[in-house]
Amino acid sequence: MELVAEREKVGEREKVKQIKKPVIKQKTEVSYEFDIRNLDVFYGEAQILKDINMKIEPRSITALIGPSGCGKSTFLRMLNRMNDTIDGFSFNGTVLHKGGNIYEKKTVVEDLRKKVGMVFQKPNPFPKSIYENVIYGLRLNGVRNKSILDEAVEKSLKQAALWNEVKDDLKKSALALSGGQQQRLCIARTIAVEPEVILMDEPASALDPISTAKIEELIFALQENYTFIVVTHNMHQASRISQKTAFFHMGDLIEYDDTEKIFTKPAQKLTENYITGRFG
Amino acid sequence: MNKLRKIEHTLGYISVTLCAVLVLLFLAVILWDIVSKGSGVISWSFIADAPSEGMTAGGVFPALMGTLFVTLITIIFSFPIGVAAAIYLNEYAKMNFSTRLIRASIRNLAGVPSIVYGLFGVALFVQAMGMGRSIMASGLTLGILTLPWIITTAEESLKNIPKSFRDGSLALGATKWETIQHNVLPYAMPGILTGGILGISRAAGETAPILFTGVAFFLPDLPGSLFDQFMALPYHLYIMSTQHHAIELVRPIAYGTAFLLIVLVFGLNLGAIIIRYRLRKKFKM
Structure with a gap:
């Protein structure tokens, strides 16, 4: 109940803001992939995120770093409303995707999640064939045409750099793949619904170094077409792949800047301590 | 030390x-x-003939069929309702007062003695709903008796489906219902069916509830409709071992009936094992 009331309140506040603001400014808002304002998130009584403000550019790779329990995964899950599935979740603030408030009443969550895909920490292929895994999202959209599906499977698996390894055996169970292959299959499954954004929650933390490298290459190769927001525990990974880095600590966004700057001359002492491995 | x-x-x-x-x-x-x-008593005629000569000879065909019919009604009634309730409780219900109330009711329902179910069946199905003493009334009474078992086992198997299956599906834009339908229920099915069959095999052997709601001492012909009385194996066994005028004489028939009942129940359990094994293999879990 609280949540609904909160959403309405947020919606109203947003309306007021939009009326007040000049038209030109609204256009620039739309040019952001995500524009997060004054975001507080609670699980029950516990406050997980405190007054987060962040703008994310389209077609960019943003890394979210910070010690365990700092709220970075919770932040990620705000962007495709996966927190909605958690009992006791509530929030204040605004999350705009392409200028539209995604927590508005009229938002169709399913449509949002098609545009904002997600890859999870642990590879979670469905216990179906490789083929069925990739077309799961398309099937939901009502695509039945075999040739369209075949084409989508090939294209997605190629983009996820998995095609050459599985093309002769698409009927094989996805569970028979290695961990790294499974994760790339999950990426292919996400790509297949043609999202604008791909959220990744420590996508390589359960993988060996070679598979990790493959996933990173993949993110690089795909960055022209998608906006990536990647939670990672791995400092090197963050510095290698991202243009922007956000450092979270105890629910606060301590620093958010160009990755190069964060890793060479961070503005905050806390950030420096973390990236140099003094804690975390 | x-x-x-x-x-x-x-x-x-x-x-x-x-x-x-x-x-x-x-x-x-x-x-x-x-x-x-x-086992010595079992023959084709024991299975396929009605009792004869004051129930000292012949077979148990009407009792066997009666038990099958009643069990069928029990399945049709309790399985869909039980599974649906389990889906509600595990996938939709929030932790609040009404959910706790429902769960408490289910636990208490499971603890009600079967003879009380019989009494309840008489009041509701036989009298209030006008079904009379019949296959229908007995099947529904056994259905209610089986419900808590089915709900509990179905909920348990739904719980065993990892959250990552649900998250993965939701993140691809599936609705909650689509997620349950395509990505939860199919994988929970082996467990649900196993639990369901075990519950129903227990119901098939129950005596007290049908005693009140429709079973008959002796009916040489098969029931003509679902609203007729019937014979059933467990009650037949009771009659043959305690109520018959020549108990010593019909002892072998009683043992034969018990044997058949056990074969039936074990058969159902075996079926449950086979279904579970096959579905597991299919989904490679």
Whole structure:
């Protein structure tokens, strides 16, 4: 109940803001992939995120770093409303995707999640064939045409750099793949619904170094077409792949800047301590 | 000190093993008793003929069919409702007062003695709903008796489906219902079916509820409709071993009936195992 009331309140506040603001400014808002304002998130009584403000550019790779329990995964899950599935979740603030408030009443969550895909920490292929895994999202959209599906499977698996390894055996169970292959299959499954954004929650933390490298290459190769927001525990990974880095600590966004700057001359002492491995 | 611990360990190990073996022993004794005395009676005519000559000869065909019909009604009634309730409780219900109330009701329902279900069946199905003493009334009464079991086992198997299956599906833009339909229920099915069949096989052997709601002492012809009375194996067994005018004479028939009932229940359980094995293999879980 609280949540609904909160959403309405947020919606109203947003309306007021939009009326007040000049038209030109609204256009620039739309040019952001995500524009997060004054975001507080609670699980029950516990406050997980405190007054987060962040703008994310389209077609960019943003890394979210910070010690365990700092709220970075919770932040990620705000962007495709996966927190909605958690009992006791509530929030204040605004999350705009392409200028539209995604927590508005009229938002169709399913449509949002098609545009904002997600890859999870642990590879979670469905216990179906490789083929069925990739077309799961398309099937939901009502695509039945075999040739369209075949084409989508090939294209997605190629983009996820998995095609050459599985093309002769698409009927094989996805569970028979290695961990790294499974994760790339999950990426292919996400790509297949043609999202604008791909959220990744420590996508390589359960993988060996070679598979990790493959996933990173993949993110690089795909960055022209998608906006990536990647939670990672791995400092090197963050510095290698991202243009922007956000450092979270105890629910606060301590620093958010160009990755190069964060890793060479961070503005905050806390950030420096973390990236140099003094804690975390 | 060390020696003492070793002795303690050995004693503990021996006593738990003995208890486990004891359980096996009980089953073995029951089975041996019934199989040795009952299997000799089993013949085609025992299965396919009605009792004759004052129930001292002939077979148990009407009782067998009666039990099958009633069980069928029980399945049709309790399985869909039970599974649906489990889906609601596990996938939709929030932790609040009404959910706790529903869960408490289910637990209490499971603890109600079967004879009370019988009484309830008489009041609701036989009288209030005007079904009379019939297959329908008995099947529904047994259905209610089976419900808590089906709900509990179905909920347990839904719980075993990892959250990552649900998250993965939701993140691809599936609605909650689509997620349940395509990515939760199919994988929970082996467990749900196993639990369901075990619950129903228990119901098939129940006597008290049908005693009130529709079973008959002796009916040589098969029931013509679902609203007729019927014979049933468990009640037939009771009659043959306690109520018959020549109990000693019909003892073999009683054992034969018990044997058939056990074969039926074991058959159902075996079916549950096979279904579970096949579905597991299909989904490679």
